[in-house]
Amino acid sequence: MPSTKKENQVTTLDAVVIGAGFSGLYMLYRLREAGLSTRAYEAAGGVGGVWYWNHYPGARCDSESIYYNYTFSEELYKEWSWTSRYPEQPEILRYLNFVADKFDLRKDIQFQTRIKSAHYDESSNRWMIRTEDGESISATYFITGVGCISTANIPNMKGLDNFKGDWYHTGHWPHEKVDFTGKRVGIIGTGSSGVQAIPVIAKEAAHLTVFQRTPQYTVPARNHPYTKEYIQQAKENFHEIKKTIRASLAGLPTPPSDRSALEDSPEVRQQVFEEAWKEGGPAILFSYADLLANEDANETVSAFIRSKIHEIVEDPETAEKLSPTYYYGTKRAIIDTDYFETYNRPNVSLVDVKKAPIQEITAQGIRTTDAEYDLDVIVFATGYDGMTGSLFKMDIRGKDDVSLKDKWENGSAVSTYLGIATAGFPNMFMITGPESPSVLGNMPVAIEQHVEWVMDCIQYLRKHDMAAIEANADAEQAWSKHCRELADMTLYTKTESWYTGANIEGKARGFQIYVGGYGPYRDRCTEVAAKGYEGFSFITAANTVV
Numbered sequence: 001m002p003s004t005k006k007e008n009q010v011t012t013l014d015a016v017v018i019g020a021g022f023s024g025l026y027m028l029y030r031l032r033e034a035g036l037s038t039r040a041y042e043a044a045g046g047v048g049g050v051w052y053w054n055h056y057p058g059a060r061c062d063s064e065s066i067y068y069n070y071t072f073s074e075e076l077y078k079e080w081s082w083t084s085r086y087p088e089q090p091e092i093l094r095y096l097n098f099v100a101d102k103f104d105l106r107k108d109i110q111f112q113t114r115i116k117s118a119h120y121d122e123s124s125n126r127w128m129i130r131t132e133d134g135e136s137i138s139a140t141y142f143i144t145g146v147g148c149i150s151t152a153n154i155p156n157m158k159g160l161d162n163f164k165g166d167w168y169h170t171g172h173w174p175h176e177k178v179d180f181t182g183k184r185v186g187i188i189g190t191g192s193s194g195v196q197a198i199p200v201i202a203k204e205a206a207h208l209t210v211f212q213r214t215p216q217y218t219v220p221a222r223n224h225p226y227t228k229e230y231i232q233q234a235k236e237n238f239h240e241i242k243k244t245i246r247a248s249l250a251g252l253p254t255p256p257s258d259r260s261a262l263e264d265s266p267e268v269r270q271q272v273f274e275e276a277w278k279e280g281g282p283a284i285l286f287s288y289a290d291l292l293a294n295e296d297a298n299e300t301v302s303a304f305i306r307s308k309i310h311e312i313v314e315d316p317e318t319a320e321k322l323s324p325t326y327y328y329g330t331k332r333a334i335i336d337t338d339y340f341e342t343y344n345r346p347n348v349s350l351v352d353v354k355k356a357p358i359q360e361i362t363a364q365g366i367r368t369t370d371a372e373y374d375l376d377v378i379v380f381a382t383g384y385d386g387m388t389g390s391l392f393k394m395d396i397r398g399k400d401d402v403s404l405k406d407k408w409e410n411g412s413a414v415s416t417y418l419g420i421a422t423a424g425f426p427n428m429f430m431i432t433g434p435e436s437p438s439v440l441g442n443m444p445v446a447i448e449q450h451v452e453w454v455m456d457c458i459q460y461l462r463k464h465d466m467a468a469i470e471a472n473a474d475a476e477q478a479w480s481k482h483c484r485e486l487a488d489m490t491l492y493t494k495t496e497s498w499y500t501g502a503n504i505e506g507k508a509r510g511f512q513i514y515v516g517g518y519g520p521y522r523d524r525c526t527e528v529a530a531k532g533y534e535g536f537s538f539i540t541a542a543n544t545v546v
């Protein structure tokens with residue numbers, strides 16, 4: 001439903017939810033179920049969040065589908081049947097539309113509406129939220145479900161406006177088919193998106209040139225269709241699956257090994273890695289306990305994957321160019337279908353743009369410092385301004401008119417309490433905000449935990465007749481410190497990646513994700529609530545702080 005100009009209208013609601021992806025849909029469902037007047041605002045023309053926009057060729061989830069869904073409703077779980085181990089984007093989008101229909105959510109979602117600002121008014125303890133087309137909404141609770149990786153990073157390359165061909169970013173892919181037949185295509189970026197798109201585009205294009213800055217480790221997904229029996233078994237095990245993934249470290253049922261990679265002999269280790277390689281998916285990352293914590297342990301798996309690259313890629317020079325040197329897993333661990341094999345195709349070439357950087361986009365294509373490449377289409381698989389990008393797109397202001405962007409010093413001083421709340425912004429809740437475990441696992445599990453915690457908190461406020469809740473500055477500082485200390489115990493902070501903000505020009509560096517795992521994080525959040533929301537203050541209806 002396109003919105004119309006509504007400049008003078010103020011809608012009054014109990015809660016406003018931003019986004020209609022996995023987070024927004026479930027939050028809306030729970031708030032409405034609890035009897036709160038609620039509306040979700042969504043910039044896209046339909047539900048799905050990142051799965052609405054990430055329509056690029058080959059887009060697929062890298063968590064196994066029977067776990068990559070909601071588990072709050074047994075009925076929903078049993079009504080939906082996934083078709084393959086790793087779901088394709090169109091199937092995930094169909095699933096989210098199915099959820100929206102089943103729970104009749106669409107009637108409370110305003111599509112094609114971007115939120116411009118959200119300002120907290122201390123005298124009334126309410127948020128005033130404004131849309132880009134001038135509508136104002138006054139709400140008690142302001143809840144962001146904007147996604148951790150939803151603001152596209154289109155590098156500021158000289159000359160893009162002059163390019164005569166078409167160009168696309170993977171995260172804003174058109175919904176109509178982009179036809180690469182007979183075209184000379186260039187793709188920039190070899191992260192999760194590039195690694196998925198490259199093999200598919202290569203099959204269609206006349207020629208594909210991959211502009212690679214950092215080579216990537218990726219392991220075979222070994223995707224396959226599910227049998228009816230397998231799906232049936234998952235449905236029968238619904239309660240067990242739900243319990244296991246909710247208590248797990250990464251929202252998946254496979255428990256990570258408790259062995260060090262250095263405890264095994266090279267022969268045993270090789271066998272362990274070979275088996276994980278054969279199994280596909282994330283198995284290799286979980287094969288030893290210390291792969292992300294110990295440099296020598298990490299080198300064992302990194303070297304194994306490099307040896308596989310040399311086995312698969314026929315041209316030794318290309319294989320060498322494709323071989324990464326950073327610590328495996330410290331950029332997002334990728335799973336693929338025929339990624340390295342694609343470089344054996346005669347219509348694919350690899351350009352190392354670390355060695356010869358891109359100088360400019362010309363009318364005809366891309367010019368690097370040592371060559372010019374004529375192209376009909378350029379695909380930017382250049383990622384996202386993660387964690388804070390989508391929050392900063394809105395002008396969010398808390399007490400004393402302080403903006404979130406200023407409080408967090410444009411990203412260099414992000415601090416939250418539990419990744420859900422931040423001091424000075426009462427009644428604002430972030431679903432999978434910075435300093436929550438979010439992207440380091442199977443997202444729907446993280447999302448459900450946050451939504452349920454927020455819902456319980458709101459119920460608590462209503463039951464105790466409290467106007468607002470606010471994170472305390474000292475609790476927040478302690479949480480942020482804890483997050484940094486945990487991250488520093490891992491290898492994550494030793495690699496430049498979007499996790500550390502290093503992919504965005506001028507963005508401050510810092511690892512803004514809780515690495516302690518979903519299960520322990522859930523326990524901590526539950527404990528905080530059980531202790532009467534320890535670390536938070538309450539504002540009474542009479543506007544006193546208790």
Ligand code: N01
Nearest residue numbers: 060061062155189190191192193213214332381382383498
């Ligand atoms: O983005 P990325 P993504 N010149 O930031 C390169 C999730 N996701 O969209 O590594 C040249 O990982 C950049 O190079 P470098 C998942 O969490 C999940 O692929 O910075 N190159 C890199 O190669 C993932 O982690 C799924 O040196 C430039 C690439 O672009 C996150 O989204 C699928 C450049 C960006 O990689 C982001 O993944 C897709 C420049 N100026 C995404 N700027 C699944 O579930 C950037 N690059 C499967």
